[in-house]
Amino acid sequence: MPKRIALTDHVEVDTTDLSDFARQVQVTMSHAQIDVSGFNPAGSNEYLAGATTESVQVDFYGSYGTGEVHQTLYPIFKGRTVVAFAWRPDGANPVGVNNPELRGNVQVFDYGPGAQRGAEDTFQVTFMAVDAAGLDFFTT
Amino acid sequence: MTRYRVTSSTPFAGYPPGAVFDADLDPELEQRAIERGSITITEQAEEGSDDAEADRAH
Numbered sequence: 001m002p003k004r005i006a007l008t009d010h011v012e013v014d015t016t017d018l019s020d021f022a023r024q025v026q027v028t029m030s031h032a033q034i035d036v037s038g039f040n041p042a043g044s045n046e047y048l049a050g051a052t053t054e055s056v057q058v059d060f061y062g063s064y065g066t067g068e069v070h071q072t073l074y075p076i077f078k079g080r081t082v083v084a085f086a087w088r089p090d091g092a093n094p095v096g097v098n099n100p101e102l103r104g105n106v107q108v109f110d111y112g113p114g115a116q117r118g119a120e121d122t123f124q125v126t127f128m129a130v131d132a133a134g135l136d137f138f139t140t
Numbered sequence: 141m142t143r144y145r146v147t148s149s150t151p152f153a154g155y156p157p158g159a160v161f162d163a164d165l166d167p168e169l170e171q172r173a174i175e176r177g178s179i180t181i182t183e184q185a186e187e188g189s190d191d192a193e194a195d196r197a198h
Contacts, residue, residue, distance in 0.1 A: 015169060016178055017151035066177035067148025075172060083169075 010091025010101075011058060013072055013127070014083035021069045023122070024059035025087050027102060029135065054129040056085060056102065062113050062121035070113065073125060077111040085127050085135075097139045104135035142170075143183040152178045 011022040032050030040046075063069045076083055088101035095101040106127035113123045129135045146152045146159045152173065155161045160182060165173070173179045 014172060015153045015165075016148075016173070016176075017154075020150070065149055067150045067152070067173075071176040072150075072178075075176060081168075081172070083172075 100137040
């Protein structure tokens, strides 16, 4: 797949397409790095991969219309609801090997829209994976 | 099977605003989507759908 300029990404929360209201997506997947080092001649550390934490941070434009960002995300936050999340690089084309889609069941633990005079209304939302399936990339 | 109309300005389940589609949505997802105005129910068990045909057969 060639290098790309991110322009046509697809962002879906709770089956609602919020692509037009999103301008940045950052996926974070990490395993806890557990130090299991013992004494050894080289003095080297030894690690095991521990628990996995997965999340997606999205920059949204604040929008308050029917079915838009606030009306989609705030009830999810308020109700502590677990919903489906999906992101793929090319929303104009189907999911495939060259267009993998990140999917998972997520929850919103913090919600903080805001505003600044004269500036575009944007805020960040972090979607945390909250079940055993986690977030994963699918090619079908 | 239920028939829905997308009533928000944002696409829903891959359908553009104004589109009508048939689906078996999870009840909780359906309730959230209706409450935020993403969709409305237009009809239950459409004529010609598998469910309607099954009902007529009995």
